[in-house]
Amino acid sequence: MRVCVFCGSSAGRVRHMETAAGVGRVLAERGIEVVYGGGRIGTMGAVADGALNAGGSVVGVIPQHMIEWEIAHDGLAELHVVDTMHQRKALMADLSDAFVALPGGAGTMDELFEIWTWAQLGLHAKPIGLLNTGGFYDHLIALIDHMVAEGFLKAPYREMVLVDDEIGRLVDRMAEYEPPAYEWVEDAPIQ
Numbered sequence: 505m506r507v508c509v510f511c512g513s514s515a516g517r518v519r520h521m522e523t524a525a526g527v528g529r530v531l532a533e534r535g536i537e538v539v540y541g542g543g544r545i546g547t548m549g550a551v552a553d554g555a556l557n558a559g560g561s562v563v564g565v566i567p568q569h570m571i572e573w574e575i576a577h578d579g580l581a582e583l584h585v586v587d588t589m590h591q592r593k594a595l596m597a598d599l600s601d602a603f604v605a606l607p608g609g610a611g612t613m614d615e616l617f618e619i620w621t622w623a624q625l626g627l628h629a630k631p632i633g634l635l636n637t638g639g640f641y642d643h644l645i646a647l648i649d650h651m652v653a654e655g656f657l658k659a660p661y662r663e664m665v666l667v668d669d670e671i672g673r674l675v676d677r678m679a680e681y682e683p684p685a686y687e688w689v690e691d692a693p694i695q
């Protein structure tokens with residue numbers, strides 16, 4: 505099994521680096537291969553190093569222009585070099601059986617929302633997890649629930665994103681995931 509980890513090239517606070525390393529370690533200890541953005545810096549590097557230090561296998565996908573910045577991790581089982589960010593996300597999705605978003609910035613949000621949108625469109629039925637350590641994503645979760653309440657997001661689509669604050673439980677829930685049985689229909693505006 506391969507899990508794609510969405511995370512950042514920034515380190516954030518110390519606790520986020522520790523969380524990222526722990527995610528890599530837990531996945532490796534469970535025999536789960538990590539797929540990620542291929543960088544050696546920030547939480548990306550911490551995830552990769554956590555998995556590698558625990559004897560795991562890590563696959564990176566990085567655009568050529570980032571290699572030129574010398575941020576590619578050189579200790580990976582595989583490093584795929586692509587031309588664009590769009591190709592990066594598509595290949596990461598193709599290589600993965602599930603997705604987990606760690607605390608991160610705009611790039612992490614981009615990856616999370618694109619893969620979630622693809623699930624809503626029926627382009628994949630893979631589980632999507634949101635690791636909400638330390639309440640990092642509380643405001644985002646509230647916004648997502650607000651989208652449902654305001655009629656912009658169907659409740660079954662909300663169920664596609666599994667949220668937990670502990671990676672072991674989140675991986676267990678993802679292993680049991682079944683996509684919601686839902687067919688989109690146009691409905692009237694909410695009053």
